[in-house]
Amino acid sequence: MEGWIKPHRKIVDHWIFEDNRYYKWWSIILLYVNHAPKKIPVQGKIFTCKAGQSIRSIESWSKLFGCTRSTTSRFFDLLKSDNMVITETVGQGSRRKLLLTVENWEEFQANTKQKQDENEDENEPQDRLKTNSKVGSNKKEKNLKKVKNIEERKKDFAQSLSQYEEKYGRDMLNSFYDYWTEHGDNDKKMRFEKEKSFGLARRLSTWKSNENKYETNRKSNGNRFESDSTKCTIENIYKRLAQKS
Secondary structure (H helix, E strand, C coil): CCCCCCCHHHHHHCCHHHHHHHHHHHHHHHCCCCCCCEEEECCCEEEEECCCEEEECCHHHHHHHHCCCCHHHHHHHHHHHHHEEEEEECHHHHHHHEEECCHHHHCCCCCHHHHHHHCCCCCCCHHHHHHHHHHHHHHHHHHHHHCCCCCCCCCCHHHHHHHHHHCHHHHCCCCHHHHCCCCCCCCCCCCCCCCCCCHHHHHHHHHHHHHHEEEEEHHHHHHHCHHHHHHHCCCCCCCCHHHHH
């Protein structure tokens, strides 16, 4: 295996960095997708697998991750919900495979041309500036087309929570979902999308901790109110009021 990848420092602010398991799997994906185009036969047909792509079965990815097939599928769904990868089915039947494409692959793969561009004089010809501007504009338009509407993003968020149902229970996840997907009629973003960073695993852990603290305080206050000394004090107040009347 040749070539190398270059994670940017901003990855530390990304939700995937907050979960060691997720970050490891994401690194495996970046390392195992093609660094150059490659032709791969699948069920008698030749498919061209481009740089930043990989054709493997779910079982094959599961072995690389060291987890179950269902866990791997849920992880891919999570990545797709954040527009990090695109998946397509290749072939048919039980032997079908998955064509996985890493979005914005060029951000993780340095090449010679990029280094040359960085070392060039800042005073570039005007026509080149126009070309770069057009490329950037086309890229922005392409990204805008991929943005899902708010209801679709709600479904993706709910899907990402499903993997935590066994750990936290459906009731807590429903409350968590209702709070973080709240938005106004004219809002284009939900509450969680307005956060600078949103690590799902850490947010859930904090939510659970706060719930436990609330329950402990509630029970403590309830017991204090029901104590014998409190009851005596309340009864004395009632007696004094009765005597005055």
